[in-house]
Amino acid sequence: MRNRKLLLAFLSATILAFEGISLGWSAYADGENTLVEHALRTTFALYISTLVVRSIGQCTIHRHSESVIHITTLTFFSSVLHFVTAILPSSDFISAHSIQELPQLLALWYAVTVAYILTFAIIATTPRGPPLHYSPSFIYSQKTIDDTTNKAYENVCGIPGASVVDYLWFRYVTRVVQLGSSDSVEIGDLPILPATMRATYQFFRMRMNLRAKPLKPGWDLAWRLLSINKLGFLIESLLAASAAPMWFASPFFVRKLIAYLEGDPDRLDRGWGWVYALAQFASLVIVSQREFLFSAMLSTSILMCHKSTIKCGSSRQLLSKLACVHSSTPCSSRRHLCERMSCPRLVSRRPRGKITKILTEKARRRMGKRMNSRAKRRL
Amino acid sequence: MPPYQLLLAEALVGATIISSFALFLARSQQQKIYLPTFQDASLADDVDQDPFNVTKPEDFIDGEPIDEDAFWAKVSV
Numbered sequence: 001m002r003n004r005k006l007l008l009a010f011l012s013a014t015i016l017a018f019e020g021i022s023l024g025w026s027a028y029a030d031g032e033n034t035l036v037e038h039a040l041r042t043t044f045a046l047y048i049s050t051l052v053v054r055s056i057g058q059c060t061i062h063r064h065s066e067s068v069i070h071i072t073t074l075t076f077f078s079s080v081l082h083f084v085t086a087i088l089p090s091s092d093f094i095s096a097h098s099i100q101e102l103p104q105l106l107a108l109w110y111a112v113t114v115a116y117i118l119t120f121a122i123i124a125t126t127p128r129g130p131p132l133h134y135s136p137s138f139i140y141s142q143k144t145i146d147d148t149t150n151k152a153y154e155n156v157c158g159i160p161g162a163s164v165v166d167y168l169w170f171r172y173v174t175r176v177v178q179l180g181s182s183d184s185v186e187i188g189d190l191p192i193l194p195a196t197m198r199a200t201y202q203f204f205r206m207r208m209n210l211r212a213k214p215l216k217p218g219w220d221l222a223w224r225l226l227s228i229n230k231l232g233f234l235i236e237s238l239l240a241a242s243a244a245p246m247w248f249a250s251p252f253f254v255r256k257l258i259a260y261l262e263g264d265p266d267r268l269d270r271g272w273g274w275v276y277a278l279a280q281f282a283s284l285v286i287v288s289q290r291e292f293l294f295s296a297m298l299s300t301s302i303l304m305c306h307k308s309t310i311k312c313g314s315s316r317q318l319l320s321k322l323a324c325v326h327s328s329t330p331c332s333s334r335r336h337l338c339e340r341m342s343c344p345r346l347v348s349r350r351p352r353g354k355i356t357k358i359l360t361e362k363a364r365r366r367m368g369k370r371m372n373s374r375a376k377r378r379l
Numbered sequence: 380m381p382p383y384q385l386l387l388a389e390a391l392v393g394a395t396i397i398s399s400f401a402l403f404l405a406r407s408q409q410q411k412i413y414l415p416t417f418q419d420a421s422l423a424d425d426v427d428q429d430p431f432n433v434t435k436p437e438d439f440i441d442g443e444p445i446d447e448d449a450f451w452a453k454v455s456v
Contacts, residue, residue, distance in 0.1 A: 004454055040388035047395045059451045061444070066405060070398050077394050085381040106380055130450035132442030138435070156442035194441040204434040 004126055005056045008071075008119060012049040015115045018108050019045040025105055045112075048074060048119075061160065065128035072164045075120035082113040087278070089271030129161035134192045148188030150179065157191040168289065202304035225305055232298040243290040249283035 023038040048071065055067035131154040136145050158172030166172060179185050195201055205228055215221060226233060257276040267273070444450070 034384070037385045037388040040392045044388070044391040044395050047399070051398075064454070066402070070402065074394055074398055078391055081387050081390060085383055085387055088382060090382045109380060126454065127450075130444040130447050133445050134440075134442035135437075138437045154445055160441045192442070195439050198438060200434045200438040204438070207431065 004122060005052070008052050008122055009049075009056060011115050011119045011122070012045070012052045015112055015119070016042070016045045016049045018112050018115070022105055022108050022112075025108075041112075044074075044078065048078075061129035068123060068126055068128050069164065071123045072120065075116055075123060079113070079117045079120045082116055084275075086110070086113060087271065087274055089269065089275070124165045125163050127161050127163050127166075131158070131161055132156035132194075136188060136192070139192065139198075140188055144186070144188045147186045149182060149184060149186065150189035155192055157193055157197075159197075160194050197301070199304050199307070202301060202307075206305050225302055228305055229298065229301055232301060236298050239290045243287055246283040246287045250280055250287070253277075253280035253283065 019038070019042040023035075023042050026034040026038045051067060051071050051074075055064065055071065058064045058067055133153055134156045136148070136155065158175065159167070162172045175191055179189055182189070206224075209224055209228055215224065253276050257273065257280065260273050260276060264273075
């Protein structure tokens with residue numbers, strides 16, 4: 001954990017140095033057309049090093065996690081490509097071609113592969129932010145807080161600070177699972193959700209959207225839900241599109257593997273056997289992970305948005321009715337309205353528009369002072 | 380040398396271009412200055428009358444970081 005980014009900087013500098021040496025080597029060796037590929041690889045190494053060096057000084061959750069995600073994705077992509085090309089058995093033509101090459105260049109290539117995999121392993125396990133504390137009094141009533149048995153100070157769900165690997169393998173759920181061993185589980189014992197998953201946040205988004213343009217009857221509601229969650233839908237459909245062929249990939253590779261086992265009983269050329277086995281493993285992992293990764297989050301968001309739409313819609317109708325009945329008593333109307341909508345959260349809330357009140361009071365005082373000073377001057 | 384080296388290098392540069400484009404987009408979004416959005420009505424408006432303005436500024440934060448300086452020191456150096 002300690003010296004993590006420094007180690008990363010060292011590793012990326014090593015990769016860059018190795019790529020630079022290979023580039024120089026390939027420039028000297030005439031007759032082989034490898035200069036372009038080495039130049040492109042050096043560009044990639046340079047970009048990774050720039051990202052790593054840039055991330056050293058970043059001390060905000062947003063910036064840091066952005067860097068971590070970018071470096072993780074790039075090094076993962078690079079590691080997978082290197083690994084696949086390393087285990088892929090070369091055809092006769094290419095192997096005859098590679099005999100002429102220098103063994104040093106090959107050693108450098110493997111060293112770069114190992115360095116990429118190491119970089120990926122380090123950055124993928126780096127946390128994206130510190131653990132968080134959220135005051136329970138903001139969202140729970142005093143009774144709920146008193147009932148809470150889980151007194152851990154770190155009470156926010158671990159999603160915002162989870163490392164990339166923890167996020168992909170749902171490690172932040174461990175705390176909830178551990179709650180099962182305690183005597184009683186109350187609502188306050190559960191980790192508090194991050195901001196984007198809270199009902200009030202979704203309610204706010206939907207409310208803003210409905211305020212900008214009133215809801216029309218018919219398909220408009222479906223369209224609103226879709227447009228508010230467009231990013232989630234986009235990611236979900238992209239993941240689905242990429243994972244769909246994987247359903248067929250797994251049986252395909254099993255068939256290939258069996259064909260290989262039957263065709264090569266003495267196991268003389270094991271290269272293709274390894275490739276098929278690993279491809280089958282990878283396709284299974286991708287299919288199983290996609291099922292859970294984003295769909296849960298998206299469905300929660302849609303559900304919340306849908307609920308808040310109903311509330312927003314009904315609020316407008318109810319308000320117009322109540323405006324006629326309780327026009328003189330806004331406070332009681334609010335309470336009444338909230339009770340009718342069976343939303344205890346709204347009832348228990350402190351009055352809205354507190355900031356406005358404070359501001360208007362200040363303005364009044366200032367106005368009063370000015371008036372006084374003017375009156376004094378006149379006198 | 381393992382096969383398909385040129386393809387590999389091209390794929391890597393493609394990833395570089397996509398990543399730098401994504402970073403550039405994110406940066407251009409960040410430079411916009413947002414006013415606080417928890418109160419959408421203007422001050423002159425009848426905010427007191429609106430019982431459904433239930434979002435508070437606290438609802439927009441994930442939480443307060445615990446021991447933030449120690450964490451960044453641990454990660455960075």
